[in-house]
Amino acid sequence: xxxxxxxxxxxxxxxxxxxxxxxxxxxxxxxxxxxxxxxxxxxxxxxxxxxxxxxxxxxxxxxxxxxxxxxxxxxxxxxxxxxxxxxxxxxxxxxxxxxxxxxxxxxxxxxxxxxxxxxxxxxxxxxxxxxxxxxxxxxxxxxxxxxxxxxxxxxxxxxxxxxxxxxxxxxxxxxxxxxxxxxxxxxxxxxxxxxxxxxxxxxxxxxxxxxxxxxxxxxxxxxxxxxxxxxxxxxxxxxxxxxxxxxxxxxxxxxxxxxxxxxxxxxxxxxxxxxxxxxxxxxxxxxxxxxxxxxxxxxxxxxxxxxxxxxxxxxxxxxxxxxxxxxxxxxxxxxxxxxxxxxxxxxxxxxxxxxx
Numbered sequence: 069x070x071x072x073x074x075x076x077x078x079x080x081x082x083x084x085x086x087x088x089x090x091x092x093x094x095x096x097x098x099x100x101x102x103x104x105x106x107x108x109x110x111x112x113x114x115x116x117x118x119x120x121x122x123x124x125x126x127x128x129x130x131x132x133x134x135x136x137x138x139x140x141x142x143x144x145x146x147x148x149x150x151x152x153x154x155x156x157x158x159x160x161x162x163x164x165x166x167x168x169x170x171x172x173x174x175x176x177x178x179x180x181x182x183x184x185x186x187x188x189x190x191x192x193x194x195x196x197x198x199x200x201x202x203x204x205x206x207x208x209x210x211x212x213x214x215x216x217x218x219x220x221x222x223x224x225x226x227x228x229x230x231x232x233x234x235x236x237x238x239x240x241x242x243x244x245x246x247x248x249x250x251x252x253x254x255x256x257x258x259x260x261x262x263x264x265x266x267x268x269x270x271x272x273x274x275x276x277x278x279x280x281x282x283x284x285x286x287x288x289x290x291x292x293x294x295x296x297x298x299x300x301x302x303x304x305x306x307x308x309x310x311x312x313x314x315x316x317x318x319x320x321x322x323x324x325x326x327x328x329x330x331x332x333x334x335x336x337x338x339x340x341x342x343x344x345x346x347x348x349x350x351x352x353x354x355x356x357x358x359x360x361x362x363x364x365x366x367x368x369x370x371x372x373x374x375x376x377x378x379x380x381x382x383x384x385x386x387x388x389x390x391x392x393x394x395x396x397x398x399x400x401x402x403x404x405x406x407x408x409x410x411x412x413x414x415x416x417x418x419x420x421x422x423x424x
Contacts, residue, residue, distance in 0.1 A: 097267035146213030167215035289392035325389025349421035
């Protein structure tokens with residue numbers, strides 16, 4: 069199952085040229101700075117903007133090609149915007165019923181109770197949108213979109229209107245959707261923390277062009293992309309909890325290449341999770357260092373070096389048993405250590421710095 073998307077269009081001062089093959093399941097993030105074309109891509113997928121030259125195939129169904137254009141109301145999709153756009157005069161239940169009524173005749177209706185439970189909105193059903201918080205409104209908006217039984221879910225920066233505290237409360241609900249939804253999700257964001265937690269596939273856009281497309285972990289570890297993430301440069305690793313040290317509230321997780329000590333998030337042994345390691349939290353040593361507070365010291369090899377934006381800094385891509393890791397160090401340190409591709413080193417990572 070795949071999504072094939074090709075769109076070309078031009079406005080005064082802006083043009084879009086996109087040609088990608090995306091997974092037909094999981095979350096694909098469109099990532100890039102404001103004005104790079106992310107929302108335009110979503111509008112083309114939804115049929116709200118018609119590209120002069122375009123093709124969109126969603127899991128074997130053609131929505132647009134040279135001689136065919138399915139209008140928006142005939143496309144089996146859900147669209148969640150930055151603002152919830154709920155009907156203010158209707159209760160939450162009535163807003164959800166509106167979504168259910170949009171299921172095409174003969175279509176398979178979504179399970180109302182399951183979606184309500186998944187997004188934890190049962191206690192909100194009789195309330196009006198004006199009495200909801202921003203995060204609650206967005207959860208209702210997502211539920212309404214899912215109740216249309218879409219074959220594709222489009223999400224345009226759904227957390228942009230939330231402050232940091234509400235955003236952190238909301239992200240676990242999106243993670244639950246990631247784990248349970250069988251339909252593809254196209255997720256637009258310029259926030260790297262959202263992308264790292266939710267996406268499986270990443271498409272990086274810059275000035276209307278695709279500069280990278282592929283599995284999240286591999287794209288984040290690349291050093292050659294023109295879009296730099298600043299303090300958020302890092303990698304994401306898929307891991308499994310293999311041990312819990314309840315005395316010290318730590319957990320040991322295993323990934324392809326080794327194990328890491330991280331803060332215990334309460335997950336049981338065998339639980340799969342995603343860990344994020346920022347480049348600023350990785351240091352490099354030529355020899356294993358004992359007698360230090362750093363709990364994670366892993367054998368690695370230098371795969372690539374690249375200059376950072378600031379002339380004092382360098383990025384070093386490391387290979388740990390086939391898994392990538394990125395370190396940000398000073399160019400002076402890189403020269404003092406004599407780092408070159410193929411060289412064996414030790415990567416040091418503080419347990420408190422691993423984001424899981």
